[in-house]
Amino acid sequence: MEKVIVVGAGVMGSALAIHLGNNQVAVNLWGTKWDEKVLKDMESTRRHSKLEANLSESISLFYEEQLEEAFEETKLIIIAVSSKGIESICKTISPYLNEEHIILSVTKGIDEDNLYTMSNVIENALPEELRGKVSIVKLGGPIRANEIANAKYTEGVFASKNIESVKYAQKLFNSSKFKGGISADIEGVELCAAFKNAYAITMGIVEGLEGDMDNPKAALMARGAVEMANIVEAYNGSRETALGIAGVGDYYVTAQGGRNRTFGVLLGKGKTKAQAMDIMENQTVEGITATYNGYKLLKKLESQGKFNIREKAPLFQELYWILYEGKPVEEAINSYWESKDI
Ligand SMILES: NC(=O)C1=CN([C@@H]2O[C@H](COP(=O)(O)OP(=O)(O)OC[C@H]3O[C@@H](n4cnc5c(N)ncnc54)[C@H](OP(=O)(O)O)[C@@H]3O)[C@@H](O)[C@H]2O)C=CC1
Numbered sequence: 001m002e003k004v005i006v007v008g009a010g011v012m013g014s015a016l017a018i019h020l021g022n023n024q025v026a027v028n029l030w031g032t033k034w035d036e037k038v039l040k041d042m043e044s045t046r047r048h049s050k051l052e053a054n055l056s057e058s059i060s061l062f063y064e065e066q067l068e069e070a071f072e073e074t075k076l077i078i079i080a081v082s083s084k085g086i087e088s089i090c091k092t093i094s095p096y097l098n099e100e101h102i103i104l105s106v107t108k109g110i111d112e113d114n115l116y117t118m119s120n121v122i123e124n125a126l127p128e129e130l131r132g133k134v135s136i137v138k139l140g141g142p143i144r145a146n147e148i149a150n151a152k153y154t155e156g157v158f159a160s161k162n163i164e165s166v167k168y169a170q171k172l173f174n175s176s177k178f179k180g181g182i183s184a185d186i187e188g189v190e191l192c193a194a195f196k197n198a199y200a201i202t203m204g205i206v207e208g209l210e211g212d213m214d215n216p217k218a219a220l221m222a223r224g225a226v227e228m229a230n231i232v233e234a235y236n237g238s239r240e241t242a243l244g245i246a247g248v249g250d251y252y253v254t255a256q257g258g259r260n261r262t263f264g265v266l267l268g269k270g271k272t273k274a275q276a277m278d279i280m281e282n283q284t285v286e287g288i289t290a291t292y293n294g295y296k297l298l299k300k301l302e303s304q305g306k307f308n309i310r311e312k313a314p315l316f317q318e319l320y321w322i323l324y325e326g327k328p329v330e331e332a333i334n335s336y337w338e339s340k341d342i
Pocket residue numbers: 008009010011012013032033034035080081082083084085086088089106107108109143144145146283284286
């Protein structure tokens with residue numbers, strides 16, 4: 001039986017552990033000290049109450065101080081912490097890594113310090129002797145934690161420069177209900193994972209402003225997808241990535257039922273960022289920082305003559321102004337609609 005370690009027992013880490021456990025993979029689910037309560041709960045009930053799913057016998061739970069033990073006999077390391085924790089978590093696991101390991105991440109975001117994608121953050125946080133040797137795989141696409149944990153039909157995409165590593169991950173994940181395709185465009189998949197969260201906030205905003213109307217949301221779905229394709233292309237990725245599972249697919253799922261959408265709806269209804277986060281009890285909403293760091297990334301591309309934000313990403317521009325320059329939501333959506341640039 002193959003054995004993997006899942007680093008981070010948040011909802012996504014736990015959901016992937018449950019999926020793999022049901023797929024006859026031995027899973028060591030390791031949590032940080034803040035995950036202690038959820039680990040204890042799972043230990044006593046063998047169930048994840050939020051995900052409403054049971055843990056199979058092949059899942060073992062490990063607490064913060066048991067990291068070394070949790071690494072034993074594992075080849076695939078799944079990183080499922082949020083973007084703000086990824087660099088420090090990579091440093092924490094570094095002492096236990098070797099060249100045989102494959103790191104797969106589901107974290108969605110852009111790093112603030114260097115504007116790296118999550119895979120680049122992981123690569124740069126590796127001990128020097130392992131850089132370029134440990135292969136890194138991104139699992140992108142529309143994979144809501146509660147649905148994969150409950151074996152609903154799901155399709156994702158494994159992106160990596162190393163095809164053998166992708167095949168290894170596919171073998172462990174794929175099942176009658178889960179299908180993961182292959183992409184070599186890891187940077188494109190990373191950018192989609194980060195930017196779709198921002199665009200899902202815009203979809204939430206129009207829903208908050210107009211009610212659950214289809215015309216405005218359909219417009220932003222299509223326009224947001226094209227903007228994502230423009231962004232990926234400017235970064236030397238493929239437009240198809242943005243128009244496929246990693247882009248449109250993930251954008252749709254997040255705009256339908258994600259936390260980013262909920263946050264956007266609250267903004268559309270007149271709440272401030274702080275009020276919205278308060279109502280959402282500070283759940284993970286990756287689109288907020290993705291907008292900030294994504295905007296810095298686009299500004300950098302613009303300064304290199306590779307992008308024009310006003311022409312190629314006018315919706316994203318308005319979102320940045322809403323979140324970071326206090327532009328009223330209705331004014332921003334109106335100026336987007338009145339814009340004749342597109
Ligand atoms: N939920 C979903 O359906 C999906 C989520 N994702 C992505 O997976 C990532 C995790 O999301 P999700 O599981 O939903 O969120 P949760 O809020 O449930 O979990 C976040 C995880 O990150 C850890 N974490 C947060 N901050 C830090 C830090 N500073 N240092 C170390 N660890 C930290 C948390 O630990 P702690 O509990 O101790 O704070 C927890 O294990 C996100 O990037 C998200 O976009 C991807 C696909 C689907």
